[in-house]
Amino acid sequence: MWLKKAPVNLFSLALLIAALYFTIFATNPYAIGAFVFLLLCFFKHHWKNTVSLKFVGVIGAFFLAYFLFLHHRAAIQDKQAPSEIKQVVLVADTISVNGEQLSAIGKAKGQTYQIFYRLKSEREQHYFKTVSRTPVLRGKIKVSPATGQRNFQGFNYQSYLASQGIYRIAKIEHLDSVAPLKSISPLTFFHQLRRKALVHIQTHFPNPMRHYMTGLL
Incomplete structure (x- = not known):
């Protein structure tokens, strides 16, 4: 009122x-x-x-x-961002697989990163397409600044990430292990819940309906 x-x-x-x-x-x-x-x-x-x-x-x-x-x-x-990290926790509902490319938002020691990883096998591809629990990735992970605007009126990826509070890109060069996060916060629970809904839509609905529903969700 x-x-x-x-x-x-x-x-x-x-x-x-x-x-x-x-x-x-x-x-x-x-x-x-x-x-x-x-x-x-x-x-x-x-x-x-x-x-x-x-x-x-x-x-x-x-x-x-x-x-x-x-x-x-x-x-x-x-x-204060390091040049390399050994472990990162992915935000479940930001995981995206496009061919051999995995992308997601990840967190490590209070920092937020845009994560990229080139999938090495169909098994890895299937896992990240269907995983619904929050994954913890360990391995050799290189950290670097995002690319800024390269030409006049071109897309400024650095500013785009900065608007989301992300200032570094983390590329996983070698993945040693993947395990689900054991202790989750209420916010992480809701990220997982949304991820489960996204996975269900992707695996149970045909095109183009899955794209519409995913966009709405």
Whole structure:
């Protein structure tokens, strides 16, 4: 009920916050331009409404401080990232197999990585296509920065990953072992639950229905 009493349109406020997030994390002309445009539109409609301006100012200051804190923490983690790791825990519902290429988001010692691995056999391919529990991978894993923008108006993979709080790519050169994570958190449980649903759709539904359902999920 209190949402209806807010002095501003909450959808517009959400757009402003989202634009602020990408302005800080992506830091490209498009993100900055979108934020400035939305901010000007807001001021145009609420210039004489001091209550709305104060409300958005307080909310905006809170999210600005929060996003800057996240950005600062991520920058510190980025500088402290090792050149090699020996173990990584994959986020279950981010696992994707495209031919011989495995990709996923992984975590190791408080750091988040974009994981890549070239599958060596059909057995490995089948395992990662159907696994639903959170896998722990051990082996020789090289860590490197993501590739930035290579040409004008080209895709900036580094900024794309940074918008998700990822600053390093981890390539598994040699995989020694794979085992399910023994102790899971509530968040990990929900990732596993979503992964089970994704695997069920991929194995029980025909094309193109599986792609539609996977996209919706």
